[in-house]
Amino acid sequence: MQESLYAAVGKRLTYVLNVAARAMTKQGLNVHAGHDDYHAIDDTGFFQLFAKDVQESADLNLIAHRIAELSLNPGVCAQDGFLTSHVIESIRLPERELVKRYLGDPADLIDSPTPSQRLVFGNQRRRIPEMFNLDYPAMLGVVQNQDSYAQGVAAQRRFYFDHIVELADRALDEYAALTGRRYARATGYRADDAEYLIVGQGSVVANSEAVVDHLRHEKGIKVGVVNLTMFRPFPADHLTRLLRGKKGVVVLERTDQPLAVDLPLLREIRSAVSQGVENSRVARGEALPYPRLAAISPDDVPAFYSGCYGLGSRDLQPGDIVAAVENMLPRGTRRRQFYLGIDFIREDTALPKLQIWQEQLLEHYPHLSTLALPSAGDVNLMPKGALSIRIHSVGGWGAITMGKNLSMTAFELFGLHIKANPKYGSEKKGQPTTFYSTLAHEPIRINSAFKIAASEASDVELRYRMQGTAFMGAFFAVSPLAKSEGIDEAALFQGLRDQLTKKFGSKGERVVEDNVRVIRRGYDEVREVTPVAVAIDETFVGDVPEIPGLMNVPGAEPGVANPGRFWEQVCGLCKLSQDVIADPFAAISAMPAATGVVRDMSGVRLEVPEFIASRCTGCGQCWTQCPDSAIPGLVNSVEEVIGAAIDAATNGVPLDRVRQLAKPLAKEARRQLDATPALPFSDALAAAFPIVAGKLGWDAGRRSALDTEFAKVQAVVAGFPLARTAPFFDLPESKAKGTGGLLSITINPEACKGCNLCVEVCPDQALITVKQDAPTLSRLRDQWRTWQHLPDTDDRFINVSNLEDGIGVLSSLLLKRDTYRSMVGGDGACMGCGEKTAVHLIVSTVQALMAPRVQHYVARLDAMIAALEARSRERLLRGADVEAMTASVSGNSVAVPVDAATSGELALLAREIHALKDLRWRYVEGPSGRGRARLAMANSTGCSSVWASTYPYNPYPFPWVNHLFQDAPSIAVGVFEGTCARWPMGSCMCGARSDCSTTRTTPPWTSRNSSPSTGARSTTTSLPCARPSSPWVAMAPCSTSASRTFRASWRRASRSVSWCSTPKCTPTPEASRAPAATPDRWPTWPPSERRSTARRRCARSWRSSPSRIAAPSCTSRRLPRRRT
DSSP: OHHHHHHHHHTTOOOEEEEEEBOOOSSSOOOSBOSHHHHTTTTSSOEEEEOSSHHHHHHHHHHHHHHHHHHTOOEEEEEETTTTTTOEEOOOOOOHHHHHHHHOOTTOEEEOOSHHHHHHHOSEEESSOOOSOTTSOOOOSOOOOHHHHHHHHHHHHHHTGGGHHHHHHHHHHHHHHHHSOOOOSSEEESOSSOSEEEEEOTHHHHHHHHHHHHHHHHTOOOEEEEEOOEEESOOHHHHHHHHTTOSEEEEEESOOOTTSSSOHHHHHHHHHHHHHHHHHTSOTTSOOSSTTSOOOOGGGOOEEEEEEOOGGGOOOOHHHHHHHHHTTSTTSOOOSEEEESOOSSOTTOOOHHHHHHHHHHHHHOTTGGGSEEOOOOOOOOOOTTOEEEEEEEETTSSHHHHHHHHHHHHHHHHOOEEEEEEEOOSOOTTSEEEEEEEEESSOOOOOOHHHHHHHHOSSGGGTTTTHHHHHHHHHHHHSSHHHHTTOOHHHHHHHHHHHHHHHHGGGOHHHHHHHHHHHHHHHHHOOOOOOOOOOOOSSOOOOOOOOOGGGOOTTOOSSTTOHHHHIIIIIHHHHTTOOOOOOHHHHHOOOOTTGGGGOOGGGGOSEEEEEOGGGOOOOOHHHHHOTTSOSOEEEEOHHHHHHHHHHHHHTTSOOHHHHHTHHHHHHHHHHHHHHOTTOOHHHHHHHHHHHHHHTTOOOHHHHHHHHHHHHHHHHHHHTSOOBOOIIIIIHHHHHSTTOOOEEEEOOOTTTOOOOOHHHHHOTTOOEEEEEOOHHHHHHHHHHHHHHHHSOOOOGGGOOOSBTTTTBTOHHHHTTSHHHHTTSOOOSOOOTTOHHHHHHHHHHHHHHHHHHHHHHHHHHHHHHHHHHHHHHHHHHHHTTOOHHHHHHTOBTTBOOOOOOHHHHHHHHHHHHHHHHHHHHHHHHHTTTTSSOOOSOOEEOOSSHHHHHHHOTTOOOOSSOEEOOSTTOHHHHHHHHHHHHHHHSOTTOOSSSSOOOOEEEEEOOGGGOOOBOTTTOOBOOEEEEEOSSOOOOOOOOOOOOHHHHHHHHHHHHHHHTTOOOOOOOSOOOOTTGGGOSSOOTTOOOOOOHHHHHHHHHHHHHHHHHHOSSSSOOOOSOOOOOOOOOO
């Protein structure tokens, strides 16, 4: 877009861009306030205005249009994204008549305001000139060569740009004459007698004005504020007069440009002051080099301080601004560059690991603690008598809408000034939300209801959204607003009805009446909650957060993807409600795999599903449809269930007696289940125990100890529902006794968002919705701990007829623990998000497809390692001189003399064995400690990227990348090709393969065979391929159009790819004539036969490959490309 802005200026267009200034995507995406995009267009030629509040935004918008139409130059009118653009604030909205009088009509004839315009258009011109006109044809957007282009660029400055300042002042004066609201390109607030100044743009200006009043009144510090309303053209003339003679000036900027000498505002200010100093050096009577600027003597140049604040809408508190002012004072630290509201070092931390990490940082960066100014503390700058409200709720429950309605009602009904700020995060419906509002008589410069809603909402879909409406009634019942403003109850409710009609009237009278009834009941039924007195000890001992099992990987190597490091430095702090510090890892913003497991969703739901095992038929709808991977199904034998119950009941005290009886108990419990099919497993186990224990013949003491241990196990089993189902128990038992399994469907209490989708899809009512309370939550957590002790579902219960054709896949595949947890939850998606369900099923299917391939691949690697090691040993000992070996014995070692050819071959074999072992290590363990991921994902920017990647919660246990909008296909191609290039040479580009071999060129000493045709020495020998086909698959979930783009890109790339699926060896020419294979040679066939055979086998493999994009090939021959 930036290039189009230069062109718009060059064509003298007159439009105005309204910009809600937001942070740019850097180490991570952020859509909140920042001045990055504003300063990205500094040099395009647009004039730039910036509003400090909503009133200025409305006024400057009109002024900007006036300036653009007078100067024939486009402009920008900016405001802080969200902090101004989404704030509800009192405003005097310009009337239509005023707008028409000020701006006129585009077709009006006006006097040409500048000499250059009079020369081009005449004394009068159309307000917005018609450059593209059939009556007066001309060519626009021409191509210019060197000379003409340079002339045109130079002409723009003098004949158009240089007039913008005078025309801007004219437009500002004309608007002041109409409205009484006076603006200037730069204005001072209490700056005339100030010794110190705060300079800024945007919402920080209003905050600073309140801080200035506080500091003057409370501390006697003479400080003022400068508001840079216009940035381009830069108001150097105003600033040199405002800044001259001040002791210190702190420039606060909502952007960071670390490679620049100064941030953009201070950079321009220094330049302006430098020109003022040049003016002061001119001798009396000589012309000033910069006549518009004030002369500044070197002694009058203030000390400049640069403060970076509020990046990505990071909160800026009044105490931070106070700290920035005190930093300039003689008693201050006088740091010239600093951050506000950011911690690089937390001095008072009570966390030992954080302290150790900070010491490591300080060892390498000693000045790290001086980069940020600590806050001066909490300062209350609200107007006298102001009423502040903060509403915490859950997205989708109507709290934000209620807050807006409440604020608007207070403004219209009571005539109060309001400032309301709905705080939006990247999270979706069902996640926590916050709404802030302040009501006052003067301008503000510092930035069980569900029961009622359920009974009054005529539409069931409104019962969640109307909960906030009930709170609105409760607020007016307990707040002093109505009484202090002299408004009775009838007038209050009439005003509320009028406001609701304005808001919801288009949806029908029924919706308005529903809301009025809910407000009335909230008003009438509000009850005071008396706080319960709690004795507080002098010391409070809190629970220490425990790292989740999925993140506890002791074998992981240090680095950005180490989950233990991320837990200690990020997730653990979040669990303790502490901010992370700014460190080298924060600068990268990468998240390790599956960090979403640390997030507890119990605080954002009111209901949870409960499993009724006796009703379950094992259809699998619940665990297949759940978008949050929060209700896994497992099938385990009776023996496995009893073993898991013993492990769960152990709790640090070994249960050796009952563990010895696990198999007899399982056998007897199965007999009880066979005798009484409807018997719950806990009852079957309870009935089995006395029978088994009675056969032991133990004395009373040992029997009592056994009974005590079994009681613990029985308590675990009784609290863990298990279903006897036809597909998993009865059917296997009918084929072979003792093969049936019990189905457990367990709710993950931390991942479940309470969407109730599993309840809705269950055809047998085996899942019901219950209210979440403390006992229910405790029971769910106990069940989840038991589930974690269960082993994975055995392969015999995975009833997949044909994995490649997808028959009977979904529900059965998801019974595997790793397959189901291909997404771990904890993300910011909406409750019941269907998009997430689809993604979960896709990645789970890939995981299930790849798991057996990897298992088979690792087994092949083991076989090849063993074969090469055996060959090494055989080659080493073949022809060895036993006497020489005996003579070289030294301690526990012996030297084996070999010739040059043997030495070279052994070195080659050693390298291949080392490479194979390294490859096996990467699949089994690797740097992550969990082995190589089964897939990777590239995700275009959009809803799915936001809910999946909001820091610090990552739901994916595999590599995931996002860059910008709509670029997932190109990124997927790039990461696929880059990954294949990183893999060992000789890997295949086809799907799962059998072993293959390759002809390797080796040194002359490897083979001394002579070629029959030339008599020359051959330098090749046949060795087994040390790196067989990789099972890895790269995928990029994307739209249909993006998928077509991906396939097209892959077809282009595949023209230079060799395809192979042959399990045979690639032959050598001389070996094709060998009568039989020898111990050091593999079977081969003639080149012509080999080529045709390879093509046939490759074609079969290509047609049968389920992914079409899989593993690398050993052959170097180019094969015909198949049309797709």
